[in-house]
Amino acid sequence: MVIEILNGGEISVNCKFKYSNKTKVRFRLSPTDLCKPCPLNFYCPVASTSQLANVHACLEHEFTTHTGSTSSAQCLCEVGFLFSEHTEERAKCIRCAPGQRCSGKGVVDEECHLQSRVANANHSKCVCLPGFFENSDLRCVVCAAPTVKNVPGDFESVACPADSHWKNTTHCAPCMTNASSAAGATACVCRAPQVLRDNACVVSLADSFYSSPGLCQPCPLASSTAEANYDVVPAVRSCLCDASFVRELPANALDICLACDAGTYEAGGVCVSCGAGAQSAPGSSHIGACMCNHALCGVRVWDEYCAGGCEPALAACEQCAPGHAKAVVSAEGNTDPCTQCPLHTFQETAGRTACDACHVTRHTLEGGCTDRHQCHCVAGWAHEPGVEACTACTPGHFKAALGDFNCSACGVGSFAELYNETACGRCDELTRTPHANTTLAMASDSVGDCTCLAGHFGTGAPAEPVTGCKPCVVGSFKD
Numbered sequence: 001m002v003i004e005i006l007n008g009g010e011i012s013v014n015c016k017f018k019y020s021n022k023t024k025v026r027f028r029l030s031p032t033d034l035c036k037p038c039p040l041n042f043y044c045p046v047a048s049t050s051q052l053a054n055v056h057a058c059l060e061h062e063f064t065t066h067t068g069s070t071s072s073a074q075c076l077c078e079v080g081f082l083f084s085e086h087t088e089e090r091a092k093c094i095r096c097a098p099g100q101r102c103s104g105k106g107v108v109d110e111e112c113h114l115q116s117r118v119a120n121a122n123h124s125k126c127v128c129l130p131g132f133f134e135n136s137d138l139r140c141v142v143c144a145a146p147t148v149k150n151v152p153g154d155f156e157s158v159a160c161p162a163d164s165h166w167k168n169t170t171h172c173a174p175c176m177t178n179a180s181s182a183a184g185a186t187a188c189v190c191r192a193p194q195v196l197r198d199n200a201c202v203v204s205l206a207d208s209f210y211s212s213p214g215l216c217q218p219c220p221l222a223s224s225t226a227e228a229n230y231d232v233v234p235a236v237r238s239c240l241c242d243a244s245f246v247r248e249l250p251a252n253a254l255d256i257c258l259a260c261d262a263g264t265y266e267a268g269g270v271c272v273s274c275g276a277g278a279q280s281a282p283g284s285s286h287i288g289a290c291m292c293n294h295a296l297c298g299v300r301v302w303d304e305y306c307a308g309g310c311e312p313a314l315a316a317c318e319q320c321a322p323g324h325a326k327a328v329v330s331a332e333g334n335t336d337p338c339t340q341c342p343l344h345t346f347q348e349t350a351g352r353t354a355c356d357a358c359h360v361t362r363h364t365l366e367g368g369c370t371d372r373h374q375c376h377c378v379a380g381w382a383h384e385p386g387v388e389a390c391t392a393c394t395p396g397h398f399k400a401a402l403g404d405f406n407c408s409a410c411g412v413g414s415f416a417e418l419y420n421e422t423a424c425g426r427c428d429e430l431t432r433t434p435h436a437n438t439t440l441a442m443a444s445d446s447v448g449d450c451t452c453l454a455g456h457f458g459t460g461a462p463a464e465p466v467t468g469c470k471p472c473v474v475g476s477f478k479d
Contacts (some may be wrong), residue, residue: 131169159184244285259283319351361390380420395445415444435469
């Protein structure tokens, strides 16, 4: 720190320190502030010639090359800018004009823009514009399609990378969704089986198929697809033949759908013969189109062949009535009847192939039932309104017969220990205690509830089960 006596006796304290034999300029914000180093992009005049705080930022687009600057003259213009005198205290940095190359305090090249060039990033050289490269004659020439150069420089142009395509000499555009390209491509191609439609890669529409890169064709005559077609190969075979048309015919080189010949019908994509003695029209799609030739009866073929005389005309088929069903096609002659629904099943609807089973807790009283409400709760199970399954009788209760009624409580002198009992056990038959032939109440659920009859009393140790019943002695009673 240097202390100076100014005119008038005023004391000035300047911040100067020496390190490694070099003066390090410092600054402070007030007379009582500590001295600090002058940072980059600032300058700090000595305190004796500048009012505190003696630290000033360089102007916009200016910088210093080191710390400790003491004058605005040490603030230099950034690359691409130059000093311009004006009416203020000192010059300021302004941007170089288009086509100029600036360095230091002035313009070093006024014609950088000529011959398709522009100043490089640090204004050290005039280089080729984007879209131009420097050839062996040191001239900037337009990049040849399909190459690009999107930044200034004298280097050569390059091909667009894979999955992009050339737009112009400065730009490669990415491929759209579901499209791709090799490096250096001028266009992207939709990935199979996508095709270009309305500037987007999409699958073939319904009733068309993917035939080659970028192309969909309509399905051939007598074939179609159910929805948008995602198949690739074999392309035309993704179009399915209509009924009565097939592909698997001799000499079908075009792989198109052809009608089945006369005397055949289409089944599962192949033409099947009507059989000996029968005929059909071309393009038939069902065995019902095959007719017996004999006397031109026109009777339907049975088992794919005709034999013997013409079949008699048969009565029209009728639906099986409710309570009946028929699971198979009738034999020749059409005389097979519908079968009555067996016990514990029912059928509420006409024309059915099977009967519906009652719930496992329900049975019917007879066959041929036409209503599910004819399924009744079996013995040991009680009906609950609105519920298909019956409810098991609880211990102490029983139900002895089929029907939709409730379980009954076991009477006095009987018991039921399990669920869904159909009868109650009798105390006088099942108890091991002689004369313990009654219970204290109905709905007993254990043989242990059996106790001595009136006029008898229980024997055995106190607080232990009764081991026997004895008659009351003369002069005593028990009711």
